[in-house]
Amino acid sequence: MAKPSQKLNVAMIGAGFMGRAHSNAFLQAGHFFDIPYELKLKVVCARNREATEHFAAKWGWEEAQTDWQSVVARKDIDLVDICTPNHTHAAVAMAAAQAGKMVLCEKPLAMNYAEARRMAEAARNVRTLVWFNYRCVPAIALAKQLVEQGKVGQPYHYRATYLQSWGGDPKVADAWRFRPSEAGSGAMGDLLSHSLDLALLLNGPITELASTLKTFIPRREVDDAVLLLARFANGSIGTFEATRFATGCLNRNCFEIHGSKGAIRFNLEDMNRLEVFDCGDAAEIQGSHNVIVTGAEHPYARHFWPPGHTLGYEHTFITTLVDFLACLAKDEKFHPNFDDAAEVQKLLDAVDASAKDRSWTNVTSIA
8 A cells, every 4th residue: 555645634623423424534544545645633623622532532633622713723734524513514614715724514515505605605715525425335336337327228217215213202302403593404404415415416407396394393493304306407307205204214315216228226224235127138037136236346345345245334434535535636626515515505495495385496596
């Protein structure tokens, strides 16, 4: 393995669930991939001093701080990673970009499309990443290759569901994700944003949509579930469902694409498998077949374990980070960046507008 030629000093703002996922990626990327940079975990910043110091010690951060403004302004920091509640993304990201730092940010990028546009413009001259990490699931990366190779043909239907079941759990009733001032939305921003990002990646732009939102818990101010119909620019139609009230589903992020030449199907709860149907197969053997996406010929997989040894959720953050570093070294644009995430935010605003108006919404009308 070649020795990295340059150091990148990393600061991370936030030390919760996503903080662990991101820290693991920063630590593990160079263990599995020949990355062009040495990543130095300089400082982690969160509000609680004692908890942040414990987090820093556990995950190998050199320092623990509580004032994010002073952290992003530091001259020894090259990259700022944001994994705080949604309402803080804009302030931290724009300050970091103004200080000339590379900015990595959790999804959804912003509270609304207007804020996302301001963030993208503020970061125009720096490198950005948004952690739509499911793009880098090997099976989903393979699905993208199959679509680009024409294996699906002309797309007819795109179906996506993101189903979780924890929305009614009284133990998390006061979580920030249920407060509109901090989250902006409920299942829509948390779950549907992932489904929309994958749809844009795999099936192209959405031109028009109709949606409905539902809140099941009395006095809760964010959506618990969202349904929508969509028309794509390529002529296909789509359905989307995202909910935190799908009893029995823990993290079921699924999509299907049906086209003139074939179909593909994916379920995150079985993330190493991609179902593929090829209309070119002889009639007597036609049927969906399972591709276990762990082989040396598959995206990313050869960097981890021998074929057949499955990958997990944490690997998707590693591969996302590795792709970003590779683009940085080659001076190429990385995707998904702030502009890509702003397009997702535009769709989320269209979903909200359609639900309020109870009508079809043209996505181009969102400003």
